[in-house]
Amino acid sequence: MKEVLLIIDFGSQYTQLIARRVRELNVKSEIIPFDKFENISKNTMGVILSGSPQSVNDKNAPSVDLSIIRKKVPLLSLCYGAQLIAHNLGAKVIPSKSREYGRSKIITVSQKGLFKDVKNNSQVWMSHGDTINDLPSGCKLLASTNDIKVAAYKIINEDTFGIQFHPEVYHTKYGKQIISNFLDICNFSRSWTSESFIESTIKKLKQKLGNDKVLMGLSGGVDSTVAAYLLHRAIGDNLVCLFVDNGLLRKNEFDSVLANYKDLGLNIYSENASDIFIKNLEGITDPEAKRKIIGATFVEVFDRCSLKFKNIKWLGQGTIYPDVIESVSATGGPSDTIKSHHNVGGLPKKMKLKVIEPLRNLFKDEVRRVGFALNIKNEIINRHPFPGPGLAIRIMGEIDVEKLKILKDADFIFISYLKKCGLYESVWQAGAILLGDSTVGVMGDGRTYEKVVALRAVESTDGMTADWCHLPYDFLSDVSNQIINKVNGVNRVVYDISSKPPATIEWE
Ligand code: XMP
Helix, strand or coil: CCCEEEEEECCCCCHHHHHHHHHHCCCCEEEEEHHHCCCCCCCEEEEEECCCCCCCCCCCCCCCCHHHCCCCCCEEEECHHHHHHHHHCCCCEEEEEEEEEEEEEEEECCCCHHHCCCCCCCEEEEEEEEEECCCCCCEEEEEEECCCCCCEEEECCCCEEEECCCCCCCCCCCHHHHHHHHHHHHCCCCCCCHHHHHHHHHHHHHHHHCCCEEEEEECCCHHHHHHHHHHHHHHHHHEEEEEEECCCCCCCHHHHHHHHHHHHCCCEEEEECHHHHHHHCCCCCCHHHHHHHHHHHHHHHHHHHHCCCCCEEEEECCCCHHHHHHCHHHHCCCCCCCCCCCCCCCCCCCCCCEEECCCCCCCHHHHHHHHHHCCCCHHHHCCCCCCCCHHHHHECCCCCHHHHHHHHHHHHHHHHHHHHCCCHHHCCEEEEEEEEEEEEEEECCEEEEEEEEEEEEEECCCCCCEEECCCCHHHHHHHHHHHHHHCCCEEEEEECCCCECCCCCCCC
């Protein structure tokens, strides 16, 4: 499968959404930061320029050489991208009189081409501070709104389009239709599906790995299991899987995960390395430092274990796209580093094994679909995501064995009760967090000064954005009672009601 839609990212918060929409329409999409873009490849059948928090009038406004793209392949530019092309064509881009965020109504000039089947007066979503003042020369107007005249334009005799609003967000009623129309203009065959992903990935893995041996880290979660399955399908017994107990897993997790893997046909070895992890984390309070130490310790353990197996050349990882995106400016991308996900940002440069990551371009829900297509068990596919650094980033501040025990017990009560009440599968991710400070309480007739446990449960589709779950009060009340009564050292339970953004799912 060769056809690719290339998305050039100028740092927009919506870039991943563009990629998702395109894939939902069965076209493979790839994102490249604007400053890494050099040329289009022979597989590129269309390009989308993203928005940006910057203004084209800024001194160091991000840009690319548009002559590389224009007239070679169809080009759709969104928000900042549309302003950039207009600016290059000599049109004025000026600050909007009032900043335009949120809903607006579109008035299309004709319902053909890019706007085929898009209803007039339908809702579109705006998010911009600048506006295109006049229609760029050589262009024709495609759409306006009540507030702005140049809401969409096309360069005459060229498949280059500019749209001021955001077709990639759900709130733009016909946004998906507009993107679909663009993909038709590019002439995509729309053959990117889970099955085609599996087929092309296995082929690529075979070519890349040849007869080499791979050591794959399994975590029990969906990402590493699906990645291992794909590798197994590609190289069979040349894949050795290793499941490391880092001491930061949930209560009973090590044994239950091993039991789950039993009849999957993979070559699995387990290693208890808890002591090394806990020792390396001693005295560490900074979340980024914790992540990096855990990443480095994983690699150290893997490097050491790889000596047990002969001729290992590669380290397999279940890295997925949000891990890459949220760590991206660690490697120079235009968006902010939110967190260094341990399997991306935390790898030491001198690692002896080369890294192979078959799911690096997929979102979580896409990984799940691939997992279903591979017939992997429901228990594994539907498990809540769990971060690689484990409970270390759910204990605020320094980690020790006693705090780990408290958190494991509290988390076990929470998750078990979610399952018992039939709520587990309606929640995207849940877990308990142990806060750093103690608070005063009263138990029996005595004063207590003990820890606080926060409960977090979120709804999401891909982990990039999330909202807190409105769990029933009775459920929360029961969990709180159980934790305070059964877990020594806890006298208070709170529920996290923050969305992402502005918060993140994990607390560290
Ligand atoms: P945040 O906290 O960034 O989490 O909103 C988004 C998703 O990513 C998981 N997460 C991680 N996964 N290594 C991982 O493998 C990490 O370092 C890491 N940090 C967060 C988190 O559990 C959520 O599903």
